[in-house]
Amino acid sequence: MSHLITLATCNLNQWALDFEGNRDRILESIRIAKERGARLRVGPELEITGYGCLDHFLENDLCLHSWEMYAQIIKDPKTHDILLDIGMPVLHKNVRYNCRLLSMDGKILFIRPKIWLANDGNYREMRFFTPWLKPGVVEDFVLPPEIQKVTGQKSVSFGDAVIETLDTCIGAETCEELFTPQSPNIAMSLDGVEIITNSSGSHHELRKLNKRLDLILNATSRCGGVYLYANQRGCDGDRLYYDGCALIAVNGKVVAQGSQFSLKDVEVVTATVDLESVRSYRASIMSRGLQASSSELKFKRIDLPVELSPMTSRFNPSLTPTKSRDIFYHIPEEEIALGPACWLWDYLRRCNGTGYFLPLSGGIDSCATAMIVHSMCRLVVKEVSEGNQQVIYDVRKLTRSSDDWIPTDPQELASKFFHTCFMGTENSSIETRTRSKELSRHIGSYHVDLNMDSLVTSVVSLFEVATGKKPIYKIFGGSQTENLALQNIQARLRMVLAYLFAQLLPWVRGIKNAGGLLVLGSANVDECLRGYLTKYDCSSADINPIGGISKTDLKRFIAYASKEYEMPLLQEFLDATPTAELEPTTKDYVQSDEKDMGMTYEELSLFGYLRKVEKCGPYSMFLKLLHEWTPKLTPTQVAEKVKRFFFFYAINRHKQTVITPSYHAEQYSPDDNRFDLRPFLINPRFTWASKKIDEVVKQCEANNSKELDIMSID
Incomplete structure (x- = not known):
């Protein structure tokens, strides 16, 4: 015996506050779901407004416009004959909730507010x-008058409920609720809910x-x-x-x-499932039966x-359950190639x-950064x-091309809008000048x-x-202050030049009706x-696709x-010693990033x-690394590295207040605009923690001395 039903979930590329665009993408997803025979369609979290409205959510206009868009969706006959699960903010008794609205045939069945909210990280x-x-x-929730006219309903149920049809039971949960210890889906399943939807606004991070x-x-x-997961894209x-x-x-x-990762604005995923397999699976587990009862x-x-599920009383040879399949995962290198590229x-x-x-x-x-643009x-x-x-429409619009132009390869497309510059x-x-020129040639940028x-x-x-004073580099006898100032002059002038060229290069190339270019930054998360960057240097840009990616992962990418793009030239970049090239090179001195920083990129990660x-301060970090790094390093060396890191992290924290907005890809991003809320004026010595670290170092040294004494006696 089988009881088949076709279900649909989707990825939608929604944009914050793009009400009409968001509405149209929702309508398109419903059209595709119905075309494939689906009887239930679930969409992403807050799909009518877009998930990332942030403080715009505090504006009552947002709720008003959401209802206006929702009314247009459910009154359209093309959206009928399918159960819809759509997300938007709702004001109930003057309280704002993140809600799912479930409807069918132009009637709202009930409104389900989110129970557990995401309130950490981003x-x-x-x-x-x-x-x-x-x-x-x-x-009871009294519907706005405009919605009452559309649905013919005065009020609907609002709260923690489920839908019972003639043949199954359906419940909804939202994003963060899946990640909580007591997820709502557990209680729902124990109460006989067979189909559970999860509408999400979950962002990408590596791994x-x-x-x-x-x-x-x-x-x-x-x-x-049955679990249907929908997500924004x-x-x-x-x-x-x-x-x-x-x-x-x-x-x-x-x-x-x-x-x-995809450039498709609307992607609908459907499957035909057998509800009898759910009932058989559950009934065969005795402990589940005891808990449910x-x-x-x-x-x-x-x-x-x-x-x-149509035609449940007779066999339908045209309808078969979708077979299970292996999960597909991208390796981290592919995630770097694809995620930031789609974002750009x-x-x-x-x-x-x-x-x-x-x-x-x-x-x-x-x-x-250039290779991510190439991937794009x-x-x-x-x-x-x-x-x-x-x-196709966006490409022609961005490149100011004719209505029949089609790019044939990535280099042709890059030549239209990607500009690079070596500022020597x-x-x-x-070597660096040559590598830059050759890379630009391979990817097709205007260089x-x-x-x-x-x-x-x-x-x-x-x-x-x-001033009557002339600064000179340290290797020629100058002070560290002079040396740093001379480096920063070059770095900051590069930012000025970057914006000058970004503004005027389209004009130089004769591109009609063109504005300025967006400047890309390329400072990694470490x-x-x-x-380890100059405030307001060329790391200051409009956006930074690698600002949340570690040096280690970038090298792997x-x-x-x-190999993937058949560019052996890239191996030269891997083999080169990382250097800012802001100091003179002599036969005895070549500037090195890791030497300047006093730590390796691997240690920084x-x-x-x-x-x-791990939420470690200096003391707890020292203790963790003491166990991990000994005997490779002595306790004194571990202490020195931890203190050095926290010192430079603290004195440079102010730079994160103006850091270029970056693609968020790593859990330890230092971006203080939202992800890393720490003060930018900190005592860099962390005096009390340092004293405790020194005490542990003394204990370790004393213990090691005793062990050496015992060994010498033996």
Whole structure:
């Protein structure tokens, strides 16, 4: 015996406050779901407004416009004959909730507010919404007058309820609720809910997808049932990229999975599932039966007198259950190639930009940024070749091209809007200049090669005339203060030049009706954390695609790109010693990033993880690393490294207040605009913690001395 039903979930590339665009993408997803025979369609969290509205959620206009868009959706006959699960903010008794609205045939069945809100890391939902802390409680909600005219209803149920049709029971949970210890899906499944939807606004982080899918599969494996996961996709106006990967799981196995990275604005994932397999699975687990029979939380059933699975009383040879499949995961190198690339494309097309400008230094960071843009071009060309009309329209609009132009390869597309520049000085090497020029040739960017020595000399001369003092480099006898100032002059002048060229290059090239280019930054997460960058240098840009990615991961990405994109040139970037090239090179001295910082990039990544993710201060970090790094390092050496890290982190914390908005890809991002809320004026010595560290070092040294004495006696 079988009881088949076709279900649909989706990835939608929604944009904060783009009410009409968001509405149209929702309508398109409903059209596709119905076309495929689905009887239930679930969409992402807050899909009508876009998830990332932030403080705009505090504006009552947002609720008004949400209802206006919602009315247009449900009154459209093309959206009828399918159960809809749509997300938007709702004011109930003057309290703002993050809600799911479930409807069918133009009638609202009930409104389900989110119970557990995301309020850590990048998320501040409790700044905008109130959680519904009344499990199992349902109240009456009086609909706005405009909606009453559309639906013919005065009020609907509002609260923690489920829908009961003639043939099954359906419940909804939202994003964060999946990640909580007592997820609502547990109580729902014990109360007989067979189909559970989860509407999400979950952002991409490297290696994060595994956790999300593990939770879904674990939930349906323990409790049985059908789970529909929907997610937002794309850059909706901020640092985050929502990575889609809509999913349908049955009894712990995946039967359908959407893409994680794509330029498609609407992607619908459907599967036909057998409800009898859910009932059989659950009934065969005795402990589940005992817990279900004794469960105290009983949900109110909202009656929907329709049958979602057609022809259940007779065999339908045209309808078969979707087979289970293996989960697909991208390796981290692919995530770096695809996630920031999709984010860059959304940013460019939605700000109606002319293109990107990148200071290409010949080092691995700017190389990685350039390769991410190249990856973006590859994705765009692929979508164009497959006939994606939205991408074709955006390409022609951004490049100011004719209505019949089609890019044939990534290099042709890059030549239209990607601009790079090597800003050399007397401290620059032939190798970095050559690597920059060759890389630009391989990826097709419009490249400028210049020397800025005269500009640097002019500024130094101006200072000398004004003060009577001329700074000189440390290797020629100058002080550290002079040395740092001379480096910063070059770095800051590069930022000025970057914006000058970004503004005028389209004009130089004769591009009509073109505005300025967006300047790309290329400071990695480890350098930002350590503060190893000049405030307002060319790390200051419009956006930074690698600002949340570690140096270690960037090197792995370049190694991957070298083979995947058949560019052996990239190996030269990997082999080169990381250097800022801001000091003169002599036969006895070559500037090195890791030597300047006093720590390796690998150590920086670990410091960042322990500080942010493990919530370690100097003392607890020292204790953790003492166990991990000994006997390779002595306790004194471990202490020195920890103190050095916290000192430079503290004195450079102020730089994070003006750091370029970056693609968020790493849990230890130091971005203090939202993710890392720490003060920027800190005592860099951490005196009390340092004293405690010194005490432990003394104890270790004393213990080691005793052990040596014993060994000498033996």
